[in-house]
Amino acid sequence: EVVLTQSPGTLSLSPGERATLSCRASQSVTSNYLAWYQQKPGQAPRLFIYAASSRATGIPDRFSGSGSGTDFTLTISRLEPEDFAVYYCQQYGSSPLTFGGGTKVGI
Amino acid sequence: QVQLQESGPGVVKPSETLSLTCTVSGGSISNYYWSWIRQAPGKGLEWVAYIYSTGNTNYNPSLQSRVTISVDTSKNQFSLKMSSVAAADTAVYYCARMFRPGAAGFFDYWGQGALVTVSS
Numbered sequence A: 001e002v003v004l005t006q007s008p009g010t011l012s013l014s015p016g017e018r019a020t021l022s023c024r025a026s027q028s029v030t031s032n033y034l035a036w037y038q039q040k041p042g043q044a045p046r047l048f049i050y051a052a053s054s055r056a057t058g059i060p061d062r063f064s065g066s067g068s069g070t071d072f073t074l075t076i077s078r079l080e081p082e083d084f085a086v087y088y089c090q091q092y093g094s095s096p097l098t099f100g101g102g103t104k105v106g107i
Numbered sequence B: 001q002v003q004l005q006e007s008g009p010g011v012v013k014p015s016e017t018l019s020l021t022c023t024v025s026g027g028s029i030s031n032y033y034w035s036w037i038r039q040a041p042g043k044g045l046e047w048v049a050y051i052y053s054t055g056n057t058n059y060n061p062s063l064q065s066r067v068t069i070s071v072d073t074s075k076n077q078f079s080l081k082m083s084s085v086a087a088a089d090t091a092v093y094y095c096a097r098m099f100r101p102g103a104a105g106f107f108d109y110w111g112q113g114a115l116v117t118v119s120s
Helices: none
Strands: A004-007 A008-011 A019-025 A035-041 A046-051 A063-068 A071-076 A085-093 A103-106 B002-005 B018-025 B033-039 B045-052 B057-059 B067-072 B079-080 B091-099 B106-110 B114-118
Touching: A004 A085, A019 A035, A019 A085, A019 A103, A035 A063, A035 B106, A046 A063, A046 B106, A071 A085, B002 B091, B002 B106, B018 B033, B018 B091, B018 B114, B045 B067, B045 B079, B045 B091, B057 B067, B079 B091
Parallel strands: A008 A103
Antiparallel strands: A004 A019, A019 A071, A035 A046, A035 A085, A063 A071, A085 A103, B002 B018, B018 B079, B033 B045, B033 B091, B045 B057, B067 B079, B091 B106, B091 B114
16 A cells, blocks of 8 residues: 655644645555645544645635655645644555645644 | 535444444435545544445455445435444544545545544
8 A cells, every 4th residue: 555654743833934744655646646635623634635736625825735756745835823733645546545644734 | 515424323332333324415425435534533544445326335455354334325325334343443433525536536525523432
């Protein structure tokens, strides 16, 4: 199975700063089928990015996804207070689908 | 707007069977993939299984021997059964709709989650 490693585990930033989250795969992700989710405490995850770089419905354009092969990045250009959360990457290019361990973006 | 709602016992005894149902509203269960994902307390996400509305299934190999997913299109519901549960199965169980463009898919709609605790 494809193992996804997210780094860093925790990112300490302030509102207005830029956040760069990494997701590295143990093998190439087929067709760059990689998604990103945001999860806040006590809530279900919410789809933010699919196909590595396509924003889901209603996701603001300060969020962008990039990368291919084994290295993917989620960038938040300017952090808003509501962006502080845990972010997970997930690959769906091969079965079984797998999730990364998450990156917490905190103040 | 599609909505999903998990239901089932909040506590299950060790070695018994966990049973959860997800009710889909605001849209038909037909012609889509549906999945269960779980999250142990303070941990990350783990995919459990998915099913197509016609009944085709796929399971996480690490859980396959203990898990059964099923669908009831007449009720717009799908269900999860997990046998021989242990403390390690304590988690929030989410149901979700899966969009599958390839070998697997991503999850665009999620339920709020149901905490299942395995305890005697």
